[in-house]
Amino acid sequence: MKIGFIGLGIMGKPMAKNLLKAGHELFVYDMNKENVKNLAEAGAKETFSSAEAASGCPLVITMLPNSPHVKAVVCGENGVLDGAKPGTVLVDMSSIAPLASQEIEKTCAAKEVKMIDAPVSGGEPKAIDGSLAIMAGGDKSVFEAVKPVLLQMGSTAVYCGTIGAGNSTKLANQIIVGLNIAAVAEAFTLVKKTGVDPQLVFEAIRAGLAGSTVLNAKAPMMIEGNFKPGFRIDLHIKDLANALDTGHGVGAPLPLTAMVREMMETLRADGFGQDDHSALAKYYAKVSGVSIAP
Numbered sequence: 001m002k003i004g005f006i007g008l009g010i011m012g013k014p015m016a017k018n019l020l021k022a023g024h025e026l027f028v029y030d031m032n033k034e035n036v037k038n039l040a041e042a043g044a045k046e047t048f049s050s051a052e053a054a055s056g057c058p059l060v061i062t063m064l065p066n067s068p069h070v071k072a073v074v075c076g077e078n079g080v081l082d083g084a085k086p087g088t089v090l091v092d093m094s095s096i097a098p099l100a101s102q103e104i105e106k107t108c109a110a111k112e113v114k115m116i117d118a119p120v121s122g123g124e125p126k127a128i129d130g131s132l133a134i135m136a137g138g139d140k141s142v143f144e145a146v147k148p149v150l151l152q153m154g155s156t157a158v159y160c161g162t163i164g165a166g167n168s169t170k171l172a173n174q175i176i177v178g179l180n181i182a183a184v185a186e187a188f189t190l191v192k193k194t195g196v197d198p199q200l201v202f203e204a205i206r207a208g209l210a211g212s213t214v215l216n217a218k219a220p221m222m223i224e225g226n227f228k229p230g231f232r233i234d235l236h237i238k239d240l241a242n243a244l245d246t247g248h249g250v251g252a253p254l255p256l257t258a259m260v261r262e263m264m265e266t267l268r269a270d271g272f273g274q275d276d277h278s279a280l281a282k283y284y285a286k287v288s289g290v291s292i293a294p
């Protein structure tokens, strides 16, 4: 199938490569020319605008940082809607505000382009091995039609409801992950202060109720002092800001989310915005005077 793919960063690049491996013909665009070259070397067709990537493709996928980027790429000058024919399906896999998904979908519908939101969880490793968890919103029949393609990038694709439901689900995911990482950093700083080896604590508790995917992935990074992303603090601030805006809009106070967001803002102010979100350990090092890593 001909697929337009726009946004070839940490996530988009391996996702697009998995679609190539599955036998699709890809028309790729990114404002970063190096990223486009990389995909062209892997067999994709290079294009020079979002409109060009979308023209002639029944399916267009976007994987961009945040709501304003998706609005610009889809609705802006030389955007997807300038190139896409009526009947085209747009799958936005970026993590953006649910309200923005709803606004973009309305603009798409006016041009007879069908849109679903389908953000992902799992990070770069799962994007590479094609085992992302995908959560989608929009017209169910459109979701069912594109599901086989989604499952060439992910191991699960769950329909969550009308347009924006995928991104509401993703916000829940990001709240749970962010608060879990903060809890791991807080607890491991405490044990370090009491003189207990964090590695032994990890081994002792990982099989119990405190065990989690977050603990398994992030505790070793904190213990090693390795904060190479992964998922950057800057992107997680974006998600928690979208969660807080959404929560304020619907009357759902998010006190813990607000606290973790401010901890991440502290890290960004200290110049650590590009670190992995496990760098919440550095916030605790700053306030406690002790670091989890040796």
Ligand code: NAD
Pocket (backbone or CB within 6 Å): 006, 007, 008, 009, 010, 011, 012, 029, 030, 031, 032, 035, 063, 064, 065, 066, 069, 072, 073, 093, 094, 095, 096, 120, 121, 122, 123, 124, 230, 231, 232, 235
């Ligand atoms: P990234 O910054 O690495 O990639 C984004 C890409 O979009 C870049 O290559 C950039 O050049 C391109 N881009 C930005 N504006 C553009 C425009 N106007 N026109 C064309 N290209 C444009 O980000 P990423 O890590 O790949 O994340 C993408 C999305 O996936 C984000 O919403 C993020 O929150 C989400 N996500 C990321 C991870 C992760 O671990 N990195 C995990 C799950 C979900």
